[in-house]
Amino acid sequence: MRKIFTLMLCFIPHIAFASMPERVKLYWQDLGRTDAIAYYDLRDIQSQYPVALLDPAMIYPQTSAYPLKDLKWLYSYAQQCKGNLPIGPLVTQPLVFSRAMCNGTQLPKSWFTRAGYIHPGGGSYALRYIEKHPKQKVALDAYLHIKEKPLAQPDSLLGRLQRLDHDALNSLLSGSDSLLSGDELWLRDGNIYRIYERTQWQPKLAQYDIFLEAKRPDIFCQLQKGNVCWQEAQGYNYTNWIIAFLLVANLGLLLGWLGYRVWVKRREMQQRMVVLQILTHELRTPIASLGMTVEGFRREFDKLPDEFYDEFRRLCEDSTRLRQLAEASKDYLQSHQDGMKKxxxxxxxxxxxxxxxxxxxxxxxxxxxxxxxxxxxxxxxxxxxxxxxxxxxxxxxxxxxxxxxxxxxxxxxxxxxxxxxxxxxxxxxxxxxxxxxxxxxxxxxxxxxxxxxxxxxxxxxxxxxxxxxx
CATH class of the missing domain: 3.30.565.10 (Histidine kinase-like ATPase, C-terminal domain)
Known part of the structure; x- marks a missing residue:
């Protein structure tokens, strides 16, 4: 029993308490004990297919490698076979190719290697050359980009390379430890890539509480190797729950803060309204006293000097206005009234x-x-x-x-x-x-x-x- 318990204690840390990279490493070791459906030496791939003929970006115009004016000139020259020769050293080999195409001059196979394989307009020199010299198709097949060749059998190296998407090809060119192409998982062991089909690599994932998928911009990746996104199955779900909880908590805090701010604003306005009500109430007494004083002056109006008539008239108007304002303010400050007097x-x-x-x-x-x-x-x-x-x-x-x-x-x-x-x-x-x-x-x-x-x-x-x- 002690031996069994000791074995269990030794096993639990490697699986239940292992980190994500450790689980992936244990999974690779376990899968490595299974016979792969194919093996490819990375050095053989690099010698058989130059990087320029594998890189998916080489299919498109090489605007980052050549000045735009030179690209325009090469296109114009290829169409008309005439024009002033550019001086830039970058377009020396493209110029040689363009003149050969215009003059019908044959180029040796060594030239395609020396020129770097790829035409400035995108794609290989070989493909453009074969379009004008079809008999050279077999001889120049090795100088074609893999995406320009006829689609090979899916179980061949060329067929597998042609079926890799851009991310997978870039992962291969960078020597990534893993890459995913359709149902096939590529794992690197030293210089050897081992190819496993889904029926081999899928069942073992659950034993290590992980899963994998192709990397996409819209997903969070716990561990990325090549174009493969490795996720911890339980941890990934917990992460979603934690993120959802944090979002709800933040939303609750935000709503609480907004409610508090509304309450504070409402309380401040109520306090100010109370101050205004007190002010209005206290003003009514001096306004009434002022009205009585004005009435006293009115009774003695005939005795006032002529030069005070205008001042007395303004005093009467202002007194009347203050009285009206005080009375009307009650209608404004008593907020629980159903309506206003009309x-x-x-x-x-x-x-x-x-x-x-x-x-x-x-x-x-x-x-x-x-x-x-x-x-x-x-x-x-x-x-x-x-x-x-x-x-x-x-x-x-x-x-x-x-x-x-x-x-x-x-x-x-x-x-x-x-x-x-x-x-x-x-x-x-x-x-x-x-x-x-x-x-x-x-x-x-x-x-x-x-x-x-x-x-x-x-x-x-x-x-x-x-x-x-x-």
């Missing part, structure tokens, strides 16, 4: 004309109509937008009014460059560099409380209020 306006055009006269801004009106609106807050919204247009826009500022689908549309316009995408940037409460930055926030809030909406269009800049008429 009043019937018989002529929208007449009301808007008087308002535009006070704001000193031209007004463009369409067909007149009546409407149920909150006159104070709608006037406040228009006043705020007109002041912004005069202060930050490009003159002239104008007001346009029309109705559509039982809605009242009022546009405050100027020649500014604002667009709809700028709305989020300019509508930020408490962050403006000029004052509190409450202007557009109040306008948007009050328009929504009136059941309407505000939108920005341009250029030219247009703030459009859409207010229900009933």
């Amino acid at each position: 009043e019937h306006v018989e002529s929208i055009n007449e009301w808007l004309t008087m308002l535009c006269e006070e704001l000193d801004v031209p007004c463009e009106l369409s067909e007149d109509r009546s409407a149920m609106i909150s006159t104070y807050w709608l006037a406040t919204c228009i006043d705020n937008l007109v002041r912004n247009a005069k202060k930050y826009g490009i003159p002239p500022a104008t007001v346009r009014c029309w109705s559509k689908d039982n809605k009242l549309l009022i546009a405050v316009c100027d020649n500014g460059k604002l667009q709809a995408k700028d709305w989020m940037r300019i509508n930020k409460p408490f962050v403006s560099e000029r004052g509190l930055g409450l202007g557009l926030t109040i306008v948007e809030s009050m328009v929504q409380r009136m059941g309407g909406k505000i939108k920005l269009q341009g250029p030219p800049t247009q703030f459009i209020l859409e207010i229900p008429c009933e």
